[in-house]
Amino acid sequence: MEKLLKGKTALVTGGTAGIGQAIAALFAGNGAHVTIVGTNRERADRALLEIEKRKIDPQQKMNALLLDVSQTKEVEEAIGKLLGEWGQIDILVNNAGITRDNLLMRMSEEDWDRVIAVNLKSIYNTCRAVTRPMMKARAGSIINITSIIGITGNAGQVNYAASKAGMIGFTKSLAQELASRGVRANCIAPGYIETQMTDVLPGQVKEAILTRIPLNRIGRPEDIAHAALYLASDLSNYVTGQVLGVDGGMGM
Numbered sequence: 001m002e003k004l005l006k007g008k009t010a011l012v013t014g015g016t017a018g019i020g021q022a023i024a025a026l027f028a029g030n031g032a033h034v035t036i037v038g039t040n041r042e043r044a045d046r047a048l049l050e051i052e053k054r055k056i057d058p059q060q061k062m063n064a065l066l067l068d069v070s071q072t073k074e075v076e077e078a079i080g081k082l083l084g085e086w087g088q089i090d091i092l093v094n095n096a097g098i099t100r101d102n103l104l105m106r107m108s109e110e111d112w113d114r115v116i117a118v119n120l121k122s123i124y125n126t127c128r129a130v131t132r133p134m135m136k137a138r139a140g141s142i143i144n145i146t147s148i149i150g151i152t153g154n155a156g157q158v159n160y161a162a163s164k165a166g167m168i169g170f171t172k173s174l175a176q177e178l179a180s181r182g183v184r185a186n187c188i189a190p191g192y193i194e195t196q197m198t199d200v201l202p203g204q205v206k207e208a209i210l211t212r213i214p215l216n217r218i219g220r221p222e223d224i225a226h227a228a229l230y231l232a233s234d235l236s237n238y239v240t241g242q243v244l245g246v247d248g249g250m251g252m
Contacts, residue, residue, distance in 0.1 A: 003056060004233035006031030009086045011079070013037040013069050013126060014096035016047040018195035019145065022221035023093055023228045029054040030229060033061040035082060037096065041066055061086075069096045069122035070114075079129040088137055089130050091232045094123045095145040097163075101156045112159045119163035123170060127185075131174075135181040142178075142185040143231050144171045145224070148247045151189060164189075168243055175241030184240040186231050191247025193219040214249030 010027045014020040015036025024036045028051050036051065038044045044064040052062050067078050083089060097119045100111035123144055134140030149157055150164025168187055175185040192209050201209075210216060227246045230236050245251045 003029075003031035004229060004235065005091070007033075008090040008232075009033045009035075009088060010091035010093065010232065011035050011037065011082065011089050011126070011130075012093040012095060013067075013122065014145075015093075016040065016043045016064070019190065019193060019221045019224045020093070020095040021047045021050065022225040023095065025051045025054045026222070026225040026229050027091070027232065028052075028060065028062060029056060030233075031056055031060070032091065032232075033086065035063050035065060037065045037067050037069060037078075039066060039068060069094075069125060070117035072121075072125050075122075075125040076129055079126065083133055088133060090134075090137075090139065091141050091143070092126060092130050093143045093145065093228060093232070094126055094167075096122050097145070097147075099157065099160050101160065103156055104158050107159065115159040116163050116166075119160070120166045120170070123167060127170075127174060131178065131183075134183045135178065138182040140178075140183040141232050141236075142171070142174065142183070143228055144185070144187045145228075146171075146187045146189045146243065148189050148191045148245065148251055151243075151245075151251060171243075172241045179240055184231075184236070186236075186240060187243040188224060188227050188231070189243050189245045189247065189251070190224050191219055191245070191250045193221060193224060195221060212250055213247070214252065217248065219246065219248055 010032045012024045015024045016038030024034050048064045146167045147164040149161045153161045171185050171187045
């Protein structure tokens, strides 16, 4: 079977665990050179070892960057260096994200600012850094991982919901800016997925969530990775400005 991303280069933020690691591993298994981005060296090294196992060609390059994607200058320098090494970034996946949940009346300004910075400003930083080279190459796929919460909202998550809803508007606008140059931008909106972020939920909360999912199961990181592979590959070369819900039917 032909590998869908053979020879392509991919940058995956939030790639050291959960959804991001699953996406990076699947991309590696489909022939891509992959760089993952995280903030913890031990976790990054561990993820890189697992991703390396999925390579199909010893010539594939895999590496990990320690980077705070909310910091504009850091991102510009890191992506500039990566472009110097690779020559081109074909696929950008923005998966970095955090939560700082609380009711609005109790939410600190710090918790608001940090969630917006990591979840939303980060995509301004990364997309801005890759836009010019992608336009010059007249090719590229940008995939922003939003959330069903950015569509439906959720009590206690006004900061997270705002960041994820903002990501959708950002992506649709960017898609319009880049389409004439053959560069695509799309969102994936996961529902509830088995990750470190959802592992902390109490059992009764998980049971309540299941009642809202028509497919009657919590999603797996691989479910999101398969959607990302589709959007990264030429299978979706006529798809841009879309929000692909991968939520077991929650959003119906």
